[in-house]
Amino acid sequence: MLTGADFSPQQAETLNIITRHVPKAEMEGFLSQLLGILSKWELEDIGMYKNIVAISIKDEEAGAELELRYFLSRAKDEKTQTIITTFLKHGGQTEREAEDMQGIFFDTVKELEG
Known part of the structure; x- marks a missing residue:
């Protein structure tokens, strides 16, 4: 650029x-x-992501902090725990994540919808 x-x-x-x-x-x-x-996303989730992106465009560090606050506030929810567990099962936090993040997401979604 x-x-x-x-x-x-x-x-x-x-x-x-x-x-x-x-x-x-x-x-x-x-x-x-x-x-x-x-x-299939809930309106609350869409609003949360829009907020994170809008803040991140202006200030990347503030956007990262907001994302962390959202994550921590929702991390104890049963739904979030299920998503995290499924994501990890399909290779999150492993070498696969570095090589095939999209594949992990699709596998995670497929299982959660199953």
């Missing part, structure tokens, strides 16, 4: 400028899957 150089979507993904490049031909399936997940 500082140099003004253009990057292809694949280069931007490799450089972690974007988290994932989805080819146009795959976009409909990707969005369908993503919206299927998001449609």
Whole structure:
């Protein structure tokens, strides 16, 4: 960004400028899957994530602190405990997380929906 150089979507993904490049031909399936997940979220959760993102854009440290406060306030909930346990079961906090975070999320969601 500082140099003004253009990057292809694949280069931007490799450089972690974007988290994932989805080819146009795959976009409909990707969005369908993503919206299927998001449609099951509670309004409280959507508001929480919007808050974290909005604060993080202005002040990344403040956003991280807010995310931690939200997490700690909800960590004892049975629902949150189930999600954490399932996430860990599918490879959270292991080498798989560094290599396949999206796969862990999809496996976790699949089990929780099952």
